[in-house]
Amino acid sequence: MEYELYADVWFLMNFMMDSMALFIAGKLMKQRIRPGRILLGSFVGTSASMLLFFQLKDYNWYQICVHFLVNPLMVYLCYHSKSKKEFLSQWSVTYLAFILLGGVLEWGMANGTETSHFILWLLGSVLFLMIAGRFLKNLKREKETKYDLLLVTREGNISVKGFYDTGNLLVDPLVNRPVHIIKKKVLWEQIQKEQIPLRMIPFHSLGRESGLLEAVTLEGMYIMKEEHPLYLKKPVFGIADEKLFQDDECDVILNAKSMES
Incomplete structure (x- = not known):
């Protein structure tokens, strides 16, 4: 044909x-x-x-x-x-x-x-x-809103998943640094092991109108971006219950100002 x-x-x-x-x-x-x-x-x-x-x-x-x-x-x-x-x-x-x-x-x-x-x-x-x-x-x-994170403490590192939340604008008034929210079970053992000091910071609209939130300062945190890792020195983490996290895959809610550092 x-x-x-x-x-x-x-x-x-x-x-x-x-x-x-x-x-x-x-x-x-x-x-x-x-x-x-x-x-x-x-x-x-x-x-x-x-x-x-x-x-x-x-x-x-x-x-x-x-x-x-x-x-x-x-x-x-x-x-x-x-x-x-x-x-x-x-x-x-x-x-x-x-x-x-x-x-x-x-x-x-x-x-x-x-x-x-x-x-x-x-x-x-x-x-x-x-x-x-x-x-x-x-x-x-x-x-682009989910990242692998590496939390740096005095005695080791902790690998977790983080969610970048533009609605998290919480700031620690003591050191004037943005506050990231982390599940209590992820960090609590390390806090007790290294005796990391806890302090209270005020918050608003975190599951209720206002209150005090336990917080700690770690040595550092790496945000594993595709282009290159972003290192944050002395990040502040607020300790929260798991019910605050809607996404079970993530252990940390990154502060909206994380990428500005």
């Missing part, structure tokens, strides 16, 4: 799909949209794909070159990634858009789908990408 290939139609359809995929991916990743770069990336990518299609006799090699050379080149030309991590993130989202939109195009052409049905499938793919983007955004936001 032989097929007729209209190069101009093939080029135009792929150029439009590539442009749409780059635009949608840019929106999902909150990238600055520059029409000139999108058109440049799409033109170079479509031209390279067409050239490879006519030059390579092995279709498998054609697919490999398109997926691992042409598509990454389009992404770089469009977004000008500043780091490997940023590039991989941009490539993965754009690649998903390429697969969905390209799949819809091939399916419609192979099955002779009516224009109205084809448009519905295309809109469905775009909607799916938008939902996936929202999910990834929420996942990233949740990841």
Whole structure:
């Protein structure tokens, strides 16, 4: 069986799909949209794909070159990634858009789908990408609020999970330092072992209107951020009951001013 290939139609359809995929991916990743770069990336990518299609006799090699050379080149030309991590993130989202939109195009052409049905499938793919983007955004936001922590005491270290809470603005009036809230069971044994002195600090809206909270000062704390660990010297911790913690995965509620240190 032989097929007729209209190069101009093939080029135009792929150029439009590539442009749409780059635009949608840019929106999902909150990238600055520059029409000139999108058109440049799409033109170079479509031209390279067409050239490879006519030059390579092995279709498998054609697919490999398109997926691992042409598509990454389009992404770089469009977004000008500043780091490997940023590039991989941009490539993965754009690649998903390429697969969905390209799949819809091939399916419609192979099955002779009516224009109205084809448009519905295309809109469905775009909607799916938008939902996936929202999910990834929420996942990233949740990841950015939870951290691995290393509490430093005189006789050892304690590894715990921490939750960054912008609503925790408690300050120790004695030393004028932000107060982090920790589960009593996590630190109590170490407090007794090292005889770390306890003191009382006033608080408001911590499960009740006002009161006094037991607090201690440790030697230090590392917040394990992805870029680099953040070290806080002489952090203050308020000792609280577990019922205060809504998330069982976390043992510490970090103060809102933690990242300002």
